[in-house]
Amino acid sequence: MARLMDMGLEKLNTLLLEMSTISENAVATSIQAYSRGGKADEVREWSARLQTLHRQVSDLSMELIARFQPVASDLRFVMACFEISYGFYRFGRYALDIVEVLEEFGDLSKCDHKAVVQTARDTQEMIRMSVDAFARRDVTLGKQIREREDVVDDSYRKVVRSVINQKKDVKCALSATLILRYLERIADHAVYIAESVEYIVTGVEPK
Amino acid sequence: MQELGAAHELYSRDEARAEVSSGAGIEIKQLSAFYGQKQALYDVNLSVRPYQVTAIIGPSGCGKSTLIRCINRMHELVPDAYVTGQVMLEGVDIYGGSLDPTEVRRRIGMVFQKPNPFPNMSVSDNVVAGLKLNGVRNKSKLAEAARRCLERVYLWDEVKDDLKRSGASLSGGQQQRLCIARALAVEPEVLLMDEPCSALDPIATAKIEELVAELKSQYTVVIVTHNMQQASRVADYTAFMYLGKLVEFDKTTTIFENPKEQLTERYVTGKFG
Numbered sequence: 001m002a003r004l005m006d007m008g009l010e011k012l013n014t015l016l017l018e019m020s021t022i023s024e025n026a027v028a029t030s031i032q033a034y035s036r037g038g039k040a041d042e043v044r045e046w047s048a049r050l051q052t053l054h055r056q057v058s059d060l061s062m063e064l065i066a067r068f069q070p071v072a073s074d075l076r077f078v079m080a081c082f083e084i085s086y087g088f089y090r091f092g093r094y095a096l097d098i099v100e101v102l103e104e105f106g107d108l109s110k111c112d113h114k115a116v117v118q119t120a121r122d123t124q125e126m127i128r129m130s131v132d133a134f135a136r137r138d139v140t141l142g143k144q145i146r147e148r149e150d151v152v153d154d155s156y157r158k159v160v161r162s163v164i165n166q167k168k169d170v171k172c173a174l175s176a177t178l179i180l181r182y183l184e185r186i187a188d189h190a191v192y193i194a195e196s197v198e199y200i201v202t203g204v205e206p207k
Numbered sequence: 208m209q210e211l212g213a214a215h216e217l218y219s220r221d222e223a224r225a226e227v228s229s230g231a232g233i234e235i236k237q238l239s240a241f242y243g244q245k246q247a248l249y250d251v252n253l254s255v256r257p258y259q260v261t262a263i264i265g266p267s268g269c270g271k272s273t274l275i276r277c278i279n280r281m282h283e284l285v286p287d288a289y290v291t292g293q294v295m296l297e298g299v300d301i302y303g304g305s306l307d308p309t310e311v312r313r314r315i316g317m318v319f320q321k322p323n324p325f326p327n328m329s330v331s332d333n334v335v336a337g338l339k340l341n342g343v344r345n346k347s348k349l350a351e352a353a354r355r356c357l358e359r360v361y362l363w364d365e366v367k368d369d370l371k372r373s374g375a376s377l378s379g380g381q382q383q384r385l386c387i388a389r390a391l392a393v394e395p396e397v398l399l400m401d402e403p404c405s406a407l408d409p410i411a412t413a414k415i416e417e418l419v420a421e422l423k424s425q426y427t428v429v430i431v432t433h434n435m436q437q438a439s440r441v442a443d444y445t446a447f448m449y450l451g452k453l454v455e456f457d458k459t460t461t462i463f464e465n466p467k468e469q470l471t472e473r474y475v476t477g478k479f480g
Contacts, residue, residue: 003476003477003478005477069436069439070476071435071463071464071475071476072463072464072465072466072471072472072475073472073476074476075463075464076464076465203464203465204465
């Protein structure tokens with residue numbers, strides 16, 4: 001016989017899986033618009049949808065705590081879902097920030113996209129791994145995600161340093177810096193998601 | 208998750224006192240209990256911290272009531288019942304022969320599941336019944352003790368205008384607080400509570416729980432409960448028992464957030480029991 005609380009926990013899981021799909025698509029679409037040009041209007045809609053879903057996760061978590069007083073792994077799952085949901089919501093919000101940079105700066109086709117595209121590839125891989133970590137409750141992916149975060153951080157710092165010394169081509173440099181900054185924040189949230197999964201499974205918060 | 212960490216600090220502020228104080232702690236060593244041929248407890252080892260609330264949880268028939276009744280030698284009042292092992296109170300084995308069972312039960316008081324005031328006694332006589340049995344006859348001393356104990360359990364204001372009324376005329380929650388006052392009157396060091404709220408409504412239950420949290424400043428409290436939320440609310444430490452064995456004993460926050468044993472995890476999350 002299923003426990004009354006299980007229906008709510010399952011609903012939380014479903015909400016998060018929906019959020020993971022939308023947030024992955026949002027980041028991928030925004031980066032595609034940067035590297036290939038073109039519009040990414042759907043990202044705005046997805047970002048709003050992620051905000052709504054995050055609110056639903058928050059309400060449902062609160063309701064489950066109030067009505068069923070979850071404990072042990074149930075409690076950790078509810079607490080971690082709130083953190084993870086925030087991570088997915090932020091993925092969508094940074095994707096929208098990237099799209100807004102593109103709208104603000106206009107045509108960037110003449111820019112060298114290499115640094116951003118490479119970092120975006122790493123960041124998207126981190127998102128994918130954080131989603132897998134959650135879906136499969138896999139704590140082994142945390143280490144790989146953290147290693148990639150270092151790569152993304154290095155890439156961001158390298159571009160910032162080159163911009164400081166650069167005299168020309170401000171538009172390309174500034175857009176790349178901003179986008180890299182958002183990617184760097186996305187990478188951080190991917191790490192937080194993996195850490196929340198570790199907390200669900202082991203009960204220990206990674207240092 | 209950070210917020211939960213902060214809450215731990217909030218509720219564990221009395222631990223420092225428990226660490227330094229050696230009084231009124233109970234060491235249960237290799238305790239087994241029997242009802243004739245039937246064994247009800249198997250080699251239980253448990254260290255009850257002084258001036259802390261320890262909850263014992265577990266499904267029906269797991270031995271939690273037997274365990275608590277062994278702590279003040281009530282188990283042996285059942286025909287053919289006996290124990291092996293030790294229960295140390297301040298370093299002295301209560302089964303060692305140097306302590307009289309009546310003295311043990313004075314120092315380790317008990318409150319039961321169903322409020323059991325003496326029905327033909329007044330409220331105040333109920334409170335001081337134990338003192339009278341111990342030979343106290345001085346009326347003003349008895350009245351003073353009755354008032355002090357009724358105040359201690361927050362019952363004084365509710366009954367002070369008619370202390371002569373029968374104890375049985377009080378509400379269930381009041382009766383239970385009267386029984387706690389009666390247990391406190393003989394100045395025990397340890398208070399055992401065997402499902403003290405199971406016959407009470409939620410408001411009366413909350414009052415008893417608040418009282419338990421207060422009592423630990425002066426007494427070591429052990430509470431058996433089948434209400435896991437009650438254990439998580441009132442206890443500093445929680446012991447989980449199953450089939451007569453102690454499965455896990457740890458800080459309450461650990462038992463309810465991150466238990467070590469799979470069996471504990473399954474029980475506290477309601478997956479069996």
